[in-house]
Amino acid sequence: MRRWRILAGVAVVAAAATVATVVALPASAETAAFTVTNSWSTGYQAQVEVKNTSSSPITTWRVQLTLPAGTTVVNSWNTTQSASGSTYTFTPAGWNGTLAAGASTSFGFVANGTGRPTSCQVNGASCDGSSTPTTPPTTTPTTPPTTPPTTTPPTGTTPVAINGQLRVCGTKLCNQNGKAIQLRGMSTHGLQWFGKCYNKNSLDALANDWKADLLRISMYVQEGGYETNPAGFTSQVNGLVDEAGARGLYALVDFHTLTPGDPNYNLARAKTFFNEVSARNANKKNIIYEITNEPNGVSWAGIKSYAEQVIPVIRANDPDAVIVVGTRGWSSLGVSEGANSGEITANPVNASNIMYAFHFYAASHLDNYRAEVQRAAASLPLFVTEFGTVTYTGGGQVDLASTGTWLDLLDRLQISYANWTYSDADESSAAFRSGTCNGSDYGSGVLSQSGTYLKSRISTPDNF
């Protein structure tokens, strides 16, 4: 268990805090319990449980955490967060302010840096129940008493242990022995929104129950993603690469461009991001790079130009990793913009050991798309880095018939895939029911219709 309470070391845990001195907040007793739910070498994810231990309801709460120099909050959920210097204030998200007597709620955040809070207050009083803010013991350890993700290659029967460093062989993805293989796994949702869904329990479930081979780490660039905090999101991605590796899973690092559709808009960011990620992870066998998610409204020539500038940045650090290039028309091989894979075969990216991305949403993309994939697979190495069981909106009816036809085709062609999404988003493409990630149970009982089906497909024996 990497879960630990900070009580022993830093004294942020829990406590009945009398808040009679706090103006504008009810005089009552609240506790705030801080738990690290996931950690990696450059950051961690934490959960704070706020409990109303009084005998009457409260209508709001406020938790203030002070972090040491070098550690910052990257993002948070189920809360509204503001910062003043190194003190972060967390208030209700809107719907979780009112707590009945004895009730509790929790919020979470991701920190860049390893420093744990040096002070915690709930409603202006110390989380340890005293009237002054908690001060840390001088012997506070700077590293948590946890086992960091292992950096030695996993042994045994995990996907990475069996297959090792991957490479492209002809139109296939091959393992370290030159055997053509197929990887099957799940994509995260946007880390800026669903970071809470990627924790010890959920990742253990993905590796052990789902028997997945692959975690796609979907880092949006816009919409509150990378561009708002490059260091923080880079750290979060690196942490998940480690977590995947610790479980013997491949990590597909997705630079999730979407709007604007021209990846060149983010060229400078892509170079910075991939330089940092590939330098740090160069010696890992489990990393695969996806340099742009879904180019749209841009020519193939524009995508190719982008790829030929980003790929050398990765290669300079990590010469042997597989790199996946998005394709025109939201990675439809051009079909969704009236083109087809012929423009790629006629003018391929000038690089080796690369694959081309194809995406589909089963309720929207039917036989004409399947025909194009079958045709393209004869000459291009393809990787389905994202697909949904639903419409291209991410919602609507789950189309199990079309999904089944698609996955049968991918299995037959040995095309690897990742499903959108391993999250509890309130949309039918999500594998978990809405609200699941607020808890710790990622078992069969909390799966959506889509998740139940995907798990049944992914957990069957691999072809390694």
Ligand code: IDC
């Ligand atoms: C969707 C999410 C949805 C989010 C939207 C905009 O499911 O919650 O509001 O993005 O960011 C894609 C994209 C992927 C989309 C998904 C479903 O790669 O970001 O996610 N989709 O619309 N391409 C086709 C479908």
